[in-house]
Amino acid sequence: ETGVTQTPRHLVMGMTNKKSLKCEQHLGHNAMYWYKQSAKKPLELMFVYSLEERVENNSVPSRFSPECPNSSHLFLHLHTLQPEDSALYLCASSQEGLAGRETQYFGPGTRLLVL
Amino acid sequence: AQKITQTQPGMFVQEKEAVTLDCTYDTSDPSYGLFWYKQPSSGEMIFLIYQGSYDQQNATEGRYSLNFQKARKSANLVISASQLGDSAMYFCAMKDTGRRALTFGSGTRLQVQP
Numbered sequence: 001e002t003g004v005t006q007t008p009r010h011l012v013m014g015m016t017n018k019k020s021l022k023c024e025q026h027l028g029h030n031a032m033y034w035y036k037q038s039a040k041k042p043l044e045l046m047f048v049y050s051l052e053e054r055v056e057n058n059s060v061p062s063r064f065s066p067e068c069p070n071s072s073h074l075f076l077h078l079h080t081l082q083p084e085d086s087a088l089y090l091c092a093s094s095q096e097g098l099a100g101r102e103t104q105y106f107g108p109g110t111r112l113l114v115l
Numbered sequence: 116a117q118k119i120t121q122t123q124p125g126m127f128v129q130e131k132e133a134v135t136l137d138c139t140y141d142t143s144d145p146s147y148g149l150f151w152y153k154q155p156s157s158g159e160m161i162f163l164i165y166q167g168s169y170d171q172q173n174a175t176e177g178r179y180s181l182n183f184q185k186a187r188k189s190a191n192l193v194i195s196a197s198q199l200g201d202s203a204m205y206f207c208a209m210k211d212t213g214r215r216a217l218t219f220g221s222g223t224r225l226q227v228q229p
Contacts, residue, residue: 033215042218042219042220042221043208043217043219045217048215048216050215055215056215058216090158101165102148102210103150103162103165104217105162106162108158109158109159109160
């Protein structure tokens, strides 16, 4: 089983749609992350969940709403997005508590296009 | 604040040759980790190698090695015996101990030529 999976892999949505991105990790990790990768910009951290509690939120617009029901699953709920939200959305997981050696393992990403 | 700089937007290398991808970083924290990731056109970010700021030796993982020069704040990735499958974007990233966020550089696109 692949370590971190994401569905769907591709998504096209209108600005009035509501959709959700799903991430699942099979590594037994206790932290999960959402990153955004736009064209010609470095990866940006959006949200961090540790032990299912949101611990970091980098001033992301409220049209992005994360949910972490358990340590293996992470969702990103999308509503009334803008065309500039078109990007690759990457999920990652890691095991916290390793004194800085916490490697983040990424999923394959969801390519989102907002029309 | 942390910052990662990758000054090579694109690199070419002949198959079977070695290539060095540059990375410099800036942080005020004495304890940190440095990471390299590979991103093929499919999009997945693949972890390659890790170097801790207090590690005495340079990290190695198969054909990947990290040339860590702490005083110069550089963490260059060396890929030996390049293969066609090494063609991808390569990202340098860092994380201060105690922080959760990885800070990424802008990446280097490597193309391996037959």
